Amino acid sequence: MIASSISNSVSSFAAVVVALISCASLVLGSVEYSPEQEVKALLASEWWSPEYLNSTTTTPCKLPGITCNRAGSITRISIYQFFPHGRTLGKFLNGSSFPNLVHLDLAGAGLYGSIPPEIGTLSKLTYLDLSFNYLSGILPLSLGNLSQLEVLDISFHQISGQLPLSITSLTHLMEFDVSFNAINGFIPIHIGNLKNLRFLDMSENMLDAPLPSSLGQLTKLTTLSLYSNYIAGSIPSEIGKMTSLDHLDLHDNMLMGQLPPTLGQLTNLSELYLDSNQIIGSIPPSIAKLVYLVHLNLGANMFHGPLPPEIGNLTSLEILVLDENQLTGAVPSAICDLTNLQYLSLSRNQLNGLLPSRIENLKKLTSLNLSSNILMGPITPSLGGLRSIQDIDLSYNHFNGSIPIEICSLSTLASLNLSNNLLVGEIPYKLADLVNLATLNLVSNHFNCCIPCYLDSTIRTFYAEEYLYNSSCLLFHADRPSTGIINKVKLIIVSTSVILASSFLVLIIWAMFFKRGCKNKKIKSLDETIAKRNGDIFSVWNYDGNLAYKDIIQATEDFDIRYCIGTGGYGSIYRAQLPNGKVVALKKLHTSEVEEPALRKSFENEVKTLTELKHRNIVRLYGFCLHKRCMFLIYQYMERGSLFCVLNNDVEAMELDWKKRVNIIKGIVNALCYLHNDCTQPIVHRDVTTNNVLLNSELEAVVADFGTAKLLDPNSTTQTTILAGTYGYIALELAYTIAVTVKCDVYSFGVVTLETLMGKHPKEILSSLSSSSTQNLKLIEISDQRLVPPRSRLAVHNVALVASIAFACLNADPKLRPTMDSVSKQIAERRTPLADHCFHEITIGCLMNP
Structure with a gap:
């Protein structure tokens, strides 16, 4: 009894001591630390000037990017991308040098190498952001020691290997982002332990295992992004337990099986992307329970059967994409109840019947794509009620009758494609009144009239030469009628194609002999x-x-x-x-x-x-x-923002057809050719990325952001400087040399060109260009799947041409890359050895070795 009492007394005394120490720690806001130890760690990192550190021997708190607590111990380190590149974490994390560090933000700080195990010594960290750097290797197991972590961002690197199981012990974690890496394997089966997780992004990796059912335990999760992986298997029914989800993106994987009925339990969803998978079955009526959906994309799967009429309940929808499936039956009239809809694509299915007459209810619709179906009957005049429409594509159907005159009242219309149908009658001359109409395609129909040539002069993209394939149809020239009566008619003897070819030849000759120059010299320093x-x-x-x-x-x-x-x-x-x-x-x-x-x-x-x-x-x-x-x-001011943002927005990306993308690439060529060749001294941009290519309202490109641009000495073949640029676009030679030449821009241009054609950054292709598996890939497989593959001979030629140029620009040896001047000439001359190939026959190997 006495021993027990003594033991209890000792225990109580010990508890009191511990409590007092804890209280003292709370008052001071830190545990015991050594200022000299923190200064020593900062010196070892070589991130700050040694002279400055030596002059602040008592505290490092005045250093840029450093925040201390009242006791003078470092609690926050935040440095940004304006610091020189070439830092490693190994020198910085030399033991427990920062015992009170809670916030570490090194996003875009120029880090390279691997994440050292010593990262686990920062036991008080609640915020860790290492995104947008050059880190490689695998994630260390010691990350699991950061038990207080709430935010962990390791996105945009070259991290490989599997996710360490220790990650699942971070039970305080609210945000976890490892997107845009090369992580493979599976999502940890105990991922459900992260009960406080709100944001989870593992997209753009190489994950290849099925989704674990434990995901259903993440009931606080609002965002789940796993797109662009190799995730197989079916979507687990437990996903229905994630009732807080607002954003679910699983597109571009290898998911199969049917959609689980429990999907209808995610009633807070506003964005759902399941496109580009192998999901089968019918679209379940339970999807109509997702009444807050704004974006829904189920395209490029194997859904079959009719569209459920319950889809009309999704009245918040702004974007609906169900293309490239096997849907049958008629377009349900209930789809016309989606009065907030701005983008509707049901193309490349097997839909039949008539267009709903109530389609005019979609007053906010800007893009309508019903191409490549079996729709029939007359084109409903109610299309004239789409007062916001910019793009209509009804091509490759069985529509008959004439073009309704009501279409000519659509003042916002920019593109109209009615090709490959059974249309007859006259072509309304009032189409020429559509001042915004840039593209008109009426080929392969059965018009029984003259084709007014004034359409060719008022519409920028007009397939005049192809009209000769319309049965019973000759090409005539006429003055544009002002009262509906053609005043003069004159038969053109010379083929339109010959005229166009002659004009183009004149332009080529002009371009070859016209000497450009810097018209704008420096006004004043x-x-x-x-x-x-x-x-x-x-x-x-x-x-x-x-x-x-x-x-x-x-x-x-x-x-x-x-x-x-x-x-x-x-x-x-x-x-x-x-x-x-x-x-x-x-x-x-x-x-x-x-x-x-x-x-x-x-x-x-x-x-x-x-x-x-x-x-x-x-x-x-x-x-x-x-x-x-x-x-x-x-x-x-550039109205459409950056090329990167446009390519990463499904609606805007689909507006960028192949012709527009090729024109954007030509614009970048013009800009770089000017910088490299036509200025008093050559200028190297050093940061050519899709973020730094801006688009105006006409989707024409300009190159921007010259903060890292450098003048080159014309008397020197190379110049050295600190590393500059954006990860994923920097020329390979800059990994082992700091010599800057115009060929650095050429490499970046190659990346931007591929990204423009693919619709996403070509990181996987860049890392495996020399492999036979990559070279055996077909161009049609890597091109942007959101677009219909180019069909006309001219479109195939242009896409193949810029793709072959892109791969030449990505040559690992800068001496073997073309100059931008030679790229410009090649585009002007339109020379490519793949001119007669079908698009589906062209491989990357053919492009790299023409």
Whole structure:
């Protein structure tokens, strides 16, 4: 009894001591630490200047990117992509050097190498972001030691191997992102242990095992993205337990079997992407329970049977894609109840019957694609009620009768494809009144009339030469009628194709002999400009003197967040409408960024570069303001944003047909050719990516973001510099040399071209170009599956041409890559040895070795 009492007393005393120590720790906000130890670790990392660290022997808290607690111990480290590239985590994590670190943000910090096991010593971490770096190797088991972690982001690397099982012990984790890596194997079977998980993204990897049923235990999860893997098997019925899901993306996998009925339990879903799998069966009526769905894509599967009429219950839908399946029956009239629908694609199915007469109810519809079905009967005049429509594709059906005159009232229509049907009668001359109509395809029908040539002069893409294949139809020239009566008719003896070929030949000859040059020489030096401000520290220098600082402030309401439209490599981008009505884009440095010498240098470099350049395919700089408290650039506004964003938006990407994509590539060629060859000194952009290619309202491309651009000495073959660029686009030779040449841009252009054709970054192809399995792949297999493969001979020729150029630009030996000047000439001459091949016959090997 006495021993027991003593034991209990000792235990109680020990508990009190522990409690007192804990309270002391809470008061201090840290555990015991050594300032010298933290400084030593920072010195070992070589990320900060040793001179600065030596001058702050008592505390490192004044270093940029460092935050300390009241006791002077480091709690947060946040450094950004403006730091020099070439850091490793190994030097930084040398033991338990940061016992109180809770927040580590190294996104885009230039890290390379592997993640060392020492990462597990940061036991207090709640936030770890290593995204957008150059890390490789496998994920260490020691990640499981970070038991307090709430956010873990290791996306956009070259991480391989399997996910460590220790990940499932991070029970506080709320966000987990390992997307865009090369992780293989399976999702840990105990993933359900992460009960607090809200966001899970493992997309763009090489996962190849079935989905574990334990996913159903993640009842707090709102976002699940596993797209672009090799996940097989069926969707587990337990997925219905994830009732908090708002976003579910499993597209581009190898899922099979039928959709589980429990899918209808995910009543909070707003986005569901299951396209590009091998899912079979009918579309279950239970899907109608997902009343908050905004985006639904079940395309490129093997769904069969009729569309359930219950689909009309999804009244929140804005995007509905069910193309490339085996759906039968008529288009249900209930689909016309989806009054919020903006994009509808039911193409490449076996749908039959008539178009619903109530289709005019879809007042917000901008794109309608019902091509490649068995739809028949007259085209309903109610199409004239689609007041927002921009794109109509009813090609490859059995529609008969004439073109309804009501279509001619669709003032927003930009593309109309009625080809390969059984249409007869006259072609309405009022089609020429559609001022926005850029593409008209009426080939392979049975019109019994003359084809007015004024359509050819008012519509940018008009398949005139192919009209000769319409039965009983000759090509005539006529003045555009103003009262519905053709005033003059004149038979054209010369084939339209001959005229077009002759015109094109003239353009080629003109392009070969016309010497381009830099028309816009440097007006004055940047320093001279700044010096002559006449004391007005907030003036805006520009070419014509019409811009004023106060106009910018008023237009953006002092850079209110409501006008912010995105962020760049540094700074935020704003949209502003000036008093004269002109809309411009502004790139403004944040206050903290103004104080960073590296960012100021990039900012000033962009100004100096763009003031010397003037080209239709290079973003135009209208003006700038350089002041220690307010720095911004004023650019030409590009309505459609970046090529990257367009390619990653299904609706916008499908608007980029093959012709538009080839034209975008040509625009980039023009810009780089100008930079490399037509300026006083060659300019290397050094960051050619789809993020830095911007598109205007006509989907024409300009190259932007010249913060890392570099002038080359014409008397030197190479120049050295620090590494710059974006992971995934940087030339291979920069991994072992810092010599910069124009061939670095050529490699990046090759990546951008492939990405434009594929609709996604070609990381897997880039990593295996020399393998026989990659070279045996067909071009049709890697091209963007959201588009119908190119069919016309001209389209096949152009896509094959730019694809072959892209692979030549990706040669590992920079000496063997073409120059942008030779690329420009090859495109102008339209030479490709694959001109007579069918698109489905062309392999990557043929493109690489023509």
